[in-house]
Amino acid sequence: MAPQVFSIAQTPITAHAFSADRSQVAVSLxxxxxxxxxxxGSDWTATETLSEHDKIIxxxxxxxxxxxxxxxSQDRNAYVWQQTPDPETGKVVWKPTLVLLxxxxxxxxxxxxxxxxxxxxxxxxxxxxICSFDPENNWWVSKLLKKPIRSTVLAIDxxxxxxxxxxxxxxxxxxxxxxxxxxxxxxxxxxxxxSKLPFNTVCGEYASPAGGWVHSVGFSPSGDVLAFTGxxxxxxxxxxxxxxxxxxxxxxxxxxxxxxxxxxxIVAAGxxxxxxxxxxxxAGWQEMGTLDDGSHGGSSGPxxxxxxxxxxxxxxxxNADSRGQGATSGDTKLNTVHQNTITSVRPYQYGSAxxxxxxxxxxxxxxxxxxDANSVTAITGRMAGMSM
Amino acid sequence: MxxxxxxxxxxxxxxxxxxxxxxxxxxxxxPAQALDExxxxxxxxxxxxxxxxxxxxxxxxxxxxPYGPTMEDAKIVSLQALMTILNSTKATEIPAAVKSLSQDxxxxxxxxxxxxMAMTGSADTNASVLLTWHEKLTxxxxxxxxxxxxxxxxxx
Numbered sequence: 022m023a024p025q026v027f028s029i030a031q032t033p034i035t036a037h038a039f040s041a042d043r044s045q046v047a048v049s050l051x052x053x054x055x056x057x058x059x060x061x062g063s064d065w066t067a068t069e070t071l072s073e074h075d076k077i078i079x080x081x082x083x084x085x086x087x088x089x090x091x092x093x094s095q096d097r098n099a100y101v102w103q104q105t106p107d108p109e110t111g112k113v114v115w116k117p118t119l120v121l122l123x124x125x126x127x128x129x130x131x132x133x134x135x136x137x138x139x140x141x142x143x144x145x146x147x148x149x150x151i152c153s154f155d156p157e158n159n160w161w162v163s164k165l166l167k168k169p170i171r172s173t174v175l176a177i178d179x180x181x182x183x184x185x186x187x188x189x190x191x192x193x194x195x196x197x198x199x200x201x202x203x204x205x206x207x208x209x210x211x212x213x214x215x216s217k218l219p220f221n222t223v224c225g226e227y228a229s230p231a232g233g234w235v236h237s238v239g240f241s242p243s244g245d246v247l248a249f250t251g252x253x254x255x256x257x258x259x260x261x262x263x264x265x266x267x268x269x270x271x272x273x274x275x276x277x278x279x280x281x282x283x284x285x286x287i288v289a290a291g292x293x294x295x296x297x298x299x300x301x302x303x304a305g306w307q308e309m310g311t312l313d314d315g316s317h318g319g320s321s322g323p324x325x326x327x328x329x330x331x332x333x334x335x336x337x338x339x340n341a342d343s344r345g346q347g348a349t350s351g352d353t354k355l356n357t358v359h360q361n362t363i364t365s366v367r368p369y370q371y372g373s374a375x376x377x378x379x380x381x382x383x384x385x386x387x388x389x390x391x392x393d394a395n396s397v398t399a400i401t402g403r404m405a406g407m408s409m
Numbered sequence: 410m411x412x413x414x415x416x417x418x419x420x421x422x423x424x425x426x427x428x429x430x431x432x433x434x435x436x437x438x439x440p441a442q443a444l445d446e447x448x449x450x451x452x453x454x455x456x457x458x459x460x461x462x463x464x465x466x467x468x469x470x471x472x473x474x475p476y477g478p479t480m481e482d483a484k485i486v487s488l489q490a491l492m493t494i495l496n497s498t499k500a501t502e503i504p505a506a507v508k509s510l511s512q513d514x515x516x517x518x519x520x521x522x523x524x525x526m527a528m529t530g531s532a533d534t535n536a537s538v539l540l541t542w543h544e545k546l547t548x549x550x551x552x553x554x555x556x557x558x559x560x561x562x563x564x565x
Contacts, residue, residue: 272551
């Protein structure tokens with residue numbers, strides 16, 4: 022299946038989240054507003070705008086069962102949006118509820134817990150706010166995970182048991198925390214990450230050898246394995262028993278987002294503008310290939326394989342340098358589908374065995390793309406395309 | 410306008426400031442011990458080069474590269490040793506030498522290339538030699554290798 026490409030905007034898409042039935046998607050187009058788009062059979066059209074934040078929105082998550090949207094923003098706030106009938110017109114509208122985050126820096130990332138009774142908000146305040154609903158006061162209250170975070174938290178992901186939380190941070194560490202809330206959670210059964218789990222227990226702390234900000238973290242579907250990507254162009258897979266850490270050093274630019282598609286496969290993407298597939302087990306991991314075979318991209322003419330070097334823009338500068346030619350009629354399109362950094366990859370459809378059969382990506386180029394997670398192409402010619 | 414307030418070290422007033430030393434594990438060696446080791450390696454490099462064993466010489470330096478803020482003397486010796494190797498290798502032999510290095514060593518070699526370029530004019534650095542090595546190393550290890558040089562706080 023060829024990837025389905027939807028050009029949503031000319032501006033970057035900072036975050037996207039689909040509704041449970043995939044008929045709607047909430048996106049933020051690098052602004053203070055959330056657009057809810059509906060699928061009309063061929064394209065996505067804006068049906069509603071949710072305005073309440075007064076700075077750039079950084080992250081969106083849509084709870085599939087309870088049909089609530091949570092948004093986080095640089096204005097240090099999070100809102101939970103719920104569909105309720107308007108008292109005057111009777112029309113169903115998205116109504117915001119403010120969350121008391123108690124953070125003094127931007128909120129950077131937000132995710133609902135699997136049971137949807139909690140959500141976690143990562144922030145620049147060296148803290149993660151774990152939010153749960155307080156029915157007595159009818160608002161969302163938060164409890165902060167602080168120790169031993171030393172810098173901005175860039176990414177979070179929930180363990181399927183609703184208690185453990187993985188966090189990637191700019192202090193170059195990926196950590197696994199307990200986010201156990203007495204009022205909400207039942208006592209969790211022991212996992213590979215530990216058995217006694219009071220709030221703020223640090224169950225693991227991992228770093229890749231060359232350091233770098235940890236851009237994204239993810240638990241495998243079983244929750245027994247942790248993957249994280251760093252700004253040192255590596256993807257690391259952690260088995261906590263030993264612990265065994267498999268490090269894949271890539272020859273390309275850093276990955277900034279990842280999604281597990283099964284217990285043995287991960288799709289990850291980033292500054293190289295294409296979703297890459299990694300596969301393996303406790304014995305070892307390797308790069309399997311790419312979802313972008315380079316034949317659907319924007320560039321016409323001879324292909325040198327996906328990759329960022331040796332593109333039109335690169336050639337234009339090269340010609341200007343070596344031959345003194347001005348940039349006149351260079352083809353500046355990349356031959357990847359995404360024309361700029363991919364900032365988010367998320368599961369889109371699930372197969373019969375519970376594995377992810379397709380994923381969605383969005384990025385700085387304003388495109389939203391749906392990919393068949395199984396049509397993996399080996400990477401060819403990429404290194405050739407990088408010749409200087 | 411009084412701009413002296415800009416000179417105030419505001420980090421000194423932040424109790425929770427993230428220190429450089431907390432970002433990576435320190436080199437386990439004592440500075441004097443590392444300096445001795447690098448001097449021995451410098452000798453080993455010469456004998457490797459006499460036998461035309463470029464890869465052996467490179468590995469000797471790269472696998473024991475000193476890093477961290479206290480290692481300045483050892484770092485200079487290791488850079489000199491490495492420059493001896495780079496300057497005495499024929500351009501046609503570079504790709505094979507680079508390919509036979511481990512990924513860790515390739516990353517460390519890239520660090521030395523950038524360090525060399527930052528110090529042209531001293532420690533026997535030669536810009537054209539460094540650029541040739543840089544080109545060949547990038548062809549093998551890719552842009553990821555350069556990214557790792559930029560992110561890694563364990564500077565050589």
